[in-house]
Amino acid sequence: MDAEALHYTCRENALFGSFTIVAQYPPEDQFKEETAALDRTPRLHRYAGFRSRHLPGDREIFVYLPPQYFEQPERRFATLYLHDGQNLIDPRTSHIPGQTWRAHSTADQLTAAGQIESLILVGIFHAGVRRITEYTPSSDPQLGGGEGENYARFLVEELKPFVDSRYRTLPGTEHTGLGGSSLGGLISLWTGFHFPGIFGRLAVLSPSLWWTRRSIFDDVERLSPEPKPRIWLDIGLLEGGRHVRNTAAMAALLRRKGWDGAHLRYLEEPAGTHSEEAWAARLGDVLRFLFPA
Template structure:
């Protein structure tokens, strides 16, 4: 299941085309009735519309991809853990690249170019966003990687990032909340260091440690504005 949110400008300017941001965990983005924690959402549509109206970001089409419920771990992980399972992330990424994006581009007035297409999520959604950006280069040129689960299968994502260098380099927002736990903060900082060593400069990488940040929808909602300002500036 997906939803597509079209900004007001989509209807006001019928000849215009728009950048697109694909976000995982679609249940948590807009509708408080479907969110993992009832009443807590990213408020993604209102944040996008407010910042676009203020001239801080370009207007965006939002595509929210609902996770598969009890199969969320399986869907969002590119490798299998002996205790936790998972490992169908490549199939999910191929669905995004080979089916969903072509469908959205054919149905709506998108700007389909790499630099006008973003992918993002939090936790395991952050992990699969980063993995997809490196394994399917030239599709998603903007990556929103919030509180990513970099620990998955003994930090195997580090091997992927070390081994692969997608061209063109995607612009990456990477963050972590300092209240999420020391191991997760250390992993995020190590990933930022690795990306910088591989050539991601300040124009292509923004790494943020949020002092009061927790692993929650409210924390990610609070950071979304800064994410959008970096990835899709006006």
């Protein structure tokens, strides 16, 4: 593996013990007000011990409800499922403490401005050292992985029915999204193609398309999910030339297979890096495209 790919993979999880990543964490009191607001809001529901027959161990799930959920008790809502739940809303649990996607506040602001439809956010915490295993659909001889199908079945057969049964969702394909970044982007794209008719909107940010010699390209070439999901696909130009080329090639492949401007939005962000801050900065555009008002 070249140095670029190794750097990219080290960001994915902490399996590479010979590498030291130094981060300067902000004092916790800098985000004390934000976390206090999260802890007291009735719109955030946490499930700390969600169990699956497809995956080992418990994992944490959160459900974040829009303001309209309580204001309009007869209304049902679209739902967006997001991987790496640690990094989405709570600065205490994020990869670098204090740096999150700000998913809840972005969604609230865009909803209040009438730019997106009101939607429920579901965050799925990753499984720590098993993250790379669960977010990869095939096994790599050096890096392992390959349990992505089990993770996808957990989403489709267990988590989505759980959420649909407890909350006023619009359960149809056109109202259900799935998304993530890096390996989370890879497993989102793979799941959308292998489990058609479940997730009709895919947020694929900085995807790890290099995994197992770009095997995801074979999947996308071979499969034609119906109905065709709406896909947001992006990459930061500072993430490395190979990853930019891979993502541009995926956009071109999707266009050849019939994804038009209504179903595909591709972005190359000039200053984009492989980081929570970069994905947070793009999330508003992602939501506007996938869930327009």
